[in-house]
Amino acid sequence: MSRISHGAATLRGDTHRGVLGARDTVDAALDRAREVNSGPDGLNIFVSLDEKHLRGHVDATGDFMAHAEPAPLLGVPVAIKDNIATLHHPTTCGSRILSDYVSPYEATVVRRLREAGAIPFGKTNMDEFAMGSSTENSAYGPTRNPVAPDRVPGGSSGGSAAAVAAGIVPVALGSETGGSVRQPAAFCGIVGVKPTYGRVSRFGLVAFASSLDQVGVFGATVDDAARALGVIAGRDPLDSTSVDLPVPSYHRAGERSVRGLVVGRPKEYFPASLDPRIRKRCDAALAKLREEGAEIRDVSLPHTELAIPVYYIVAPAEASSNLARFDGVRYGLRVEGDGLRGMYEATRSQGFGPEVTRRIMIGTYVLSAGYYDAYYRKAQQVRTLITRDFADVFASGVDVLFTPTTPTPAFPIGAISDPYEMYLSDIFTATANLAGVPAMSQPIGRVDGLPVGGQFIAPHFGEEAMFTFAFALERALGAEAVS
Amino acid sequence: MAVTIHDVRHVAALARLGLTDERAASLVQEMNTILGHMDALSAVDTDGIEGVAGVGAGGLPVRADSGPPLPLARSLDAFAPMLRDGLILVPRLSTHDTAEEE
Numbered sequence: 001m002s003r004i005s006h007g008a009a010t011l012r013g014d015t016h017r018g019v020l021g022a023r024d025t026v027d028a029a030l031d032r033a034r035e036v037n038s039g040p041d042g043l044n045i046f047v048s049l050d051e052k053h054l055r056g057h058v059d060a061t062g063d064f065m066a067h068a069e070p071a072p073l074l075g076v077p078v079a080i081k082d083n084i085a086t087l088h089h090p091t092t093c094g095s096r097i098l099s100d101y102v103s104p105y106e107a108t109v110v111r112r113l114r115e116a117g118a119i120p121f122g123k124t125n126m127d128e129f130a131m132g133s134s135t136e137n138s139a140y141g142p143t144r145n146p147v148a149p150d151r152v153p154g155g156s157s158g159g160s161a162a163a164v165a166a167g168i169v170p171v172a173l174g175s176e177t178g179g180s181v182r183q184p185a186a187f188c189g190i191v192g193v194k195p196t197y198g199r200v201s202r203f204g205l206v207a208f209a210s211s212l213d214q215v216g217v218f219g220a221t222v223d224d225a226a227r228a229l230g231v232i233a234g235r236d237p238l239d240s241t242s243v244d245l246p247v248p249s250y251h252r253a254g255e256r257s258v259r260g261l262v263v264g265r266p267k268e269y270f271p272a273s274l275d276p277r278i279r280k281r282c283d284a285a286l287a288k289l290r291e292e293g294a295e296i297r298d299v300s301l302p303h304t305e306l307a308i309p310v311y312y313i314v315a316p317a318e319a320s321s322n323l324a325r326f327d328g329v330r331y332g333l334r335v336e337g338d339g340l341r342g343m344y345e346a347t348r349s350q351g352f353g354p355e356v357t358r359r360i361m362i363g364t365y366v367l368s369a370g371y372y373d374a375y376y377r378k379a380q381q382v383r384t385l386i387t388r389d390f391a392d393v394f395a396s397g398v399d400v401l402f403t404p405t406t407p408t409p410a411f412p413i414g415a416i417s418d419p420y421e422m423y424l425s426d427i428f429t430a431t432a433n434l435a436g437v438p439a440m441s442q443p444i445g446r447v448d449g450l451p452v453g454g455q456f457i458a459p460h461f462g463e464e465a466m467f468t469f470a471f472a473l474e475r476a477l478g479a480e481a482v483s
Numbered sequence: 484m485a486v487t488i489h490d491v492r493h494v495a496a497l498a499r500l501g502l503t504d505e506r507a508a509s510l511v512q513e514m515n516t517i518l519g520h521m522d523a524l525s526a527v528d529t530d531g532i533e534g535v536a537g538v539g540a541g542g543l544p545v546r547a548d549s550g551p552p553l554p555l556a557r558s559l560d561a562f563a564p565m566l567r568d569g570l571i572l573v574p575r576l577s578t579h580d581t582a583e584e585e
Binding site: 104238331349360365 | 491497518520523546573
């Protein structure tokens with residue numbers, strides 16, 4: 001059995017010409033999923049994968065065949081993170097508290113995928129309620145990294161990243177709050193994009209931290225990710241935070257050159273403690289961009305080191321409010337206790353895992369009387385300073401920033417037990433979420449066989465320029481990106 | 484601002500989380516360790532800096548209270564625990580007396 005070796009563009013064209021049937025594509029994806037997902041050493045990528053409903057989606061692609069122009073993602077199977085609402089699979093968020101929950105409505109991003117001819121392909125494993133950096137915090141067991149199965153795939157969208165890296169699908173949806181697409185993309189050696197806050201509808205994305213959450217995309221290649229983002233981006237009346245701006249043709253961004261454009265190299269992302277092997281890969285990527293005609297400029301984002309303290313106050317605070325709805329009354333798990341309060345407490349303590357409980361506790365604490373000013377208000381003020389850092393550097397003439405995506409390659413399953421040490425996995429990614437700017441990770445080589453990710457960060461709604469650089473770097477690195 | 488077992492019990496009550504004694508004790512240590520790292524923020528001069536509630540200058544936008552209807556794929560009675568006269572009924576607590584049916 002073989003991996004799906006075609007990208008989204010080839011699948012689309014071949015499906016439209018009748019060279020390849022959507023059923024054949026789905027059968028190949030199912031074969032590959034069964035191959036890697038089963039057994040005690042399986043990768044444990046999917047929480048649910050319903051073949052009957054997959055057949056329905058395959059049949060629906062037939063409606064597109066009469067169109068003169070192929071639909072943008074015709075016949076492309078797309079895996080969906082399990083915190084994005086779908087109609088025919090449960091949406092568990094990797095949690096016991098939502099183990100049987102089937103949404104009565106569909107996320108806008110899933111509807112847009114279907115309307116673009118794509119085939120929603122199963123729900124992928126994740127850290128519970130997207131809280132984690134390793135996909136070890138799932139009620140359904142950890143997911144393994146397809147490149148090195150003894151290692152984590154990153155998180156929280158580890159299942160989606162693994163589905164692409166294992167060659168099951170060329171495209172997957174994830175969600176970002178502090179790096180949950182870019183970090184697993186880096187660990188699994190694929191492309192991961194976090195769009196600008198407001199670029200993509202959050203309707204149907206189960207809320208974790210509403211001022212940070214954004215749906216993101218994974219692709220086997222830059223082109224795959226660009227095509228998927230082009231489909232899901234745009235204003236949605238059902239999400240008041242989505243912005244009404246034209247959506248560029250991201251997949252054509254590679255037609256432009258980076259010659260004369262400026263890449264900022266922020267010194268705070270290259271500390272003395274950075275793994276020298278990762279530094280070497282980043283320097284090699286920057287050298288390639290220089291050869292392509294870009295100017296590399298040293299810059300500073302002075303409040304970067306404060307991103308993790310800010311993020312781990314703001315995100316838990318918002319989570320403690322958003323997750324209050326899971327109380328056993330309306331849906332999800334219900335555990336009887338002594339009276340109404342006892343039922344609430346029994347349901348939530350048995351329904352949530354340790355990391356979610358920890359973050360709800362931290363979030364409730366920093367919002368409580370006496371601590372609000374010292375923690376939450378202070379964090380919001382420092383968030384302003386972090387946002388200004390980005391505004392200042394982009395106003396100085398820098399087109400994009402380039403950094404390592406993560407301070408280390410994928411670590412072994414079970415290797416990190418200290419929560420704060422795990423939080424530091426997000427040290428290079430959380431800043432973009434706090435500032436709301438777009439960012440993406442792409443493979444820039446390997447160290448000891450493990451993938452390393454390089455990250456581009458662009459100004460608000462600067463995804464097109466970001467993709468121009470990503471295409472250029474992908475072309476320039478060639479096979480070096482995966483060796 | 485060290486977190487005490489009293490704080491943990493108080494916060495757990497606010498958050499409607501039931502904690503065993505063992506878990507409450509471990510959370511004292513975990514919260515103190517995590518919040519200890521957050522103390523780095525106290526050294527930052529933020530006089531005159533506005534806090535952001537979102538990423539836009541004016542915080543999160545609010546839509547008119549007359550947006551499009553929620554596009555439900557199934558009718559309410561297909562997923563509500565119970566429906567009566569168009570109202571959703573949630574399950575009664577087992578510890579409550581059975582109410583007389585109207």
